[in-house]
Amino acid sequence: MTVVTEQGMAWDVVASTPDPELPMLTIGDLGILRSVHYFPGRENGTGGEVVVTITPTYSGCPALREISADVRSRLTRAGFPGVTVRTQLSPAWTTDWITPAGRRKLAKSGIVPPPRAPQRTGPVPLTLGPAPSPQCPRCGSANTELTAQFSATACKSLHRCNECGEPFEAVKAL
């Protein structure tokens, strides 16, 4: 029973780590946490180890490194001194793995959650012409436009609402 409890506790500690670039979301909400395995140590309580597997959002995302350092320090503070953080590339992360709770938190912060990522079987089709722009998260108007395909971070695009005049960000489908 102890193992189950420790396992669950380790998962909770890791899953509640905030994302450095979208701090309203945890890595559990983002869906980049692949697994947490607790390996119990000896009877005297030494040698227990937690192996955490996370996946990068974008290849160059500098947040991954910060997340891994955060996961380590959170687990240490929670009483799990032995921590290994692993990276997993395949299958590649998709914004479809953002949980319903994560999507709600994004929307509440004024960031439009992504539409469903396209399911492709062949080559990626070229998109030309004005890109679709989502509803304004503030006033709900559909009269919005894309102002930049890349925003302050690679994972977001920048938009403007033509009704209320406010700029807003949206997470891109990936």
Next chain:
Amino acid sequence: MRAWLTLTTHADDFDGSPYDLLAQDHDAGHRWAFGTGFTDPLEGIDTSVPDALDPGALARYCLALGDDALIYSHRLQQWVAHLPELEEETAVANIALDLLGQARMLLARAGGIIGQTEDELAYFRTEKEFRNVRLAEHADRDFAEVVVRLLMFSTWRLALFESLAGLGSSSAGAPDPVLAAIAAKGANELAYHRDYAASWVVRLGDGTPLSHAKTQAALDALWPLLGELFRPGPDALGTVDPGAFDAVIDTVLATAGLDRPAAAPLAAVGGRAGRDGVHTEAMGYILAELQSVARAYPGATW
């Protein structure tokens, strides 16, 4: 490779002063700001080479694809703070960052096989040891060249990564699972790069007489560099169908009202080009800038 310097506050670690966060020693003193520390980008991944593959050939191929991304990323980084609008600054910087991430994983894949770190490969090789295509090293003279070159490069690289990842209908994917995974991840990013470049080529080509003339001039100037992309070489594990590449480029050119150039490919030197370590004059200047700090202060950390 150092990625991005950005100060940030972690919601739960924030205890009043941002300086407290900087002072926290997460990593034996090697970290003072967001993104300054770095580890093996393939940490914890099974990096054994499948038996059927020649490890040397796999390393050479990953190095070539990594060099394309590293050198291209550096060229894009040089444009940051010189672009026409703030929106293009963030776009070009983010594209450069994606390519730097791809470069790190590919150099780490190559380096893991031949026993070198990504930093040794990026900072301590000579010009002749770099295997990037010559298109990657070109110095863009104006914004039209930035977007035209990015359209060419991202269209080709996306098709190649789809082939390596087994995403295209005709390919089973690279026989190395690590390379296939890096390609699958990168393909998602390259699709955005290509759309960005294509939309600007259309806007400029179909814009004013001046923007049209500059974009056509950029196409004419860069076209000869395309030839090398379709000489895959003996180590290649993926292919790009020239017909599929042409179909994308021709669609963009037709929408933009631009003419497809008829220029002949840039000649190789004694049959050797970028993939063989024979580069254009531009390459030496890139390496001088890219490598100067690491060579002046080997092993330095900050």
